[in-house]
Amino acid sequence: MPEGPHRPRRGATTIEEVARAAGVSRQTVSNALNAPRRVRPETLDRVNAAIRELGYQPDQSARSLRSGARRTLGYLAPVDDPLDPNPLMAGFLEALVDAAGAAGQRVLLFRPGQGAADPVAAIDELVAARQVDGLVLADVLHEDVRIAHAARLGVPFASFGRTGPGEPQRWVDIGNEAAMAEVVRHLAALGHRRIGYLGAAEELPWMAARRAGFLAEARRLGLSAVAVGASGAGSSGTAAAGSVVASVRALLRGPDRPTAFAAGSDLLALDVYEAVRAEGLVVGPGGVAVTGFHDTPLCRHLHPALTSVRLPLRAIATALVGRLLDQVRGETAAGEGLELPTELVVRGSSGRPG
Numbered sequence: 001m002p003e004g005p006h007r008p009r010r011g012a013t014t015i016e017e018v019a020r021a022a023g024v025s026r027q028t029v030s031n032a033l034n035a036p037r038r039v040r041p042e043t044l045d046r047v048n049a050a051i052r053e054l055g056y057q058p059d060q061s062a063r064s065l066r067s068g069a070r071r072t073l074g075y076l077a078p079v080d081d082p083l084d085p086n087p088l089m090a091g092f093l094e095a096l097v098d099a100a101g102a103a104g105q106r107v108l109l110f111r112p113g114q115g116a117a118d119p120v121a122a123i124d125e126l127v128a129a130r131q132v133d134g135l136v137l138a139d140v141l142h143e144d145v146r147i148a149h150a151a152r153l154g155v156p157f158a159s160f161g162r163t164g165p166g167e168p169q170r171w172v173d174i175g176n177e178a179a180m181a182e183v184v185r186h187l188a189a190l191g192h193r194r195i196g197y198l199g200a201a202e203e204l205p206w207m208a209a210r211r212a213g214f215l216a217e218a219r220r221l222g223l224s225a226v227a228v229g230a231s232g233a234g235s236s237g238t239a240a241a242g243s244v245v246a247s248v249r250a251l252l253r254g255p256d257r258p259t260a261f262a263a264g265s266d267l268l269a270l271d272v273y274e275a276v277r278a279e280g281l282v283v284g285p286g287g288v289a290v291t292g293f294h295d296t297p298l299c300r301h302l303h304p305a306l307t308s309v310r311l312p313l314r315a316i317a318t319a320l321v322g323r324l325l326d327q328v329r330g331e332t333a334a335g336e337g338l339e340l341p342t343e344l345v346v347r348g349s350s351g352r353p354g
Helices: 015-022 026-034 041-054 060-067 088-102 119-128 145-153 176-189 205-221 241-252 266-278 297-301 313-328
Strands: 072-076 106-110 134-138 157-160 171-174 194-198 224-228 260-263 289-294 307-310 338-340 343-345
Touching: 015 026, 015 041, 026 041, 072 088, 072 119, 088 106, 088 134, 088 313, 106 119, 119 145, 134 145, 134 313, 145 157, 157 313, 171 176, 171 313, 176 194, 176 205, 176 260, 176 289, 176 307, 176 343, 194 205, 194 241, 194 266, 205 224, 224 241, 241 266, 260 266, 266 289, 266 297, 313 338
Parallel strands: 072 106, 072 134, 134 157, 157 171, 171 338, 194 224, 194 260, 260 289, 289 307
Antiparallel strands: 307 343
């Protein structure tokens, strides 16, 4: 006997078939499953009846990513070089776990398997695990394939690091240029007129922005400034120590040596310390001023303690969780990114020149 139009079939029933049976659009069926409050009661009854008659089984991985039922956020951890780790991200992860917990959420830490460099495959694997409501992404690059892929999948996400034009603006970040400009003003106020910047991995947008902020503010203040890079940079923005030390020592031997160096990370600042001392000079007041970036715990334990730019990691994490949960709950996502201010923490490594 032939089957009726609304009887369950052996093959997997599609959402389009449910829509036809209920006389509604595909989007209405999706709303009935994921946001029933948006659907009129009589329409919801028709959709649910069609689902029962056809034996439709929703894709639970896609559904959980929209419903918030898991109360778990996935964090796709950046893959660092084991020989060149990023010390900032440990503090960020701690802040993210705390922010998620305050919102009644957990964090599932996830990273690609050993040797798996494809971030798209990593996202697919995390979504297929059906354990998270959305994703937090970090270390975002220009035209980042993770952003495009998550948007294409319709997966809720928020990123630590700004996305490019034409991409979803679901990011939270700091003003890297403004932060480095503040460092330059600090050094100028101490009386430094010849200053150097040490950066690496200029293909990373945040490192490029720090260099640009340094040069622009030095130019505005009429300072003599030089920016140098170093090869061998890893994902954390640090560089091969030998290259850094050699670059700084060469500048310190010159006739117009800088009296201060602003480093693009705290680890780069460590290498400046080494170079300064190798030239028989001192770090701090009366010698060569040095500043870092990130204000990692090591800053307080150096001698002298390192002046550094502190990132508001807890505020960043809280904003990321809030933006992500807005999407999970089906609320309208913010139409633009959020830039948070940094703080320059002044310590003994920056003083007046000799």
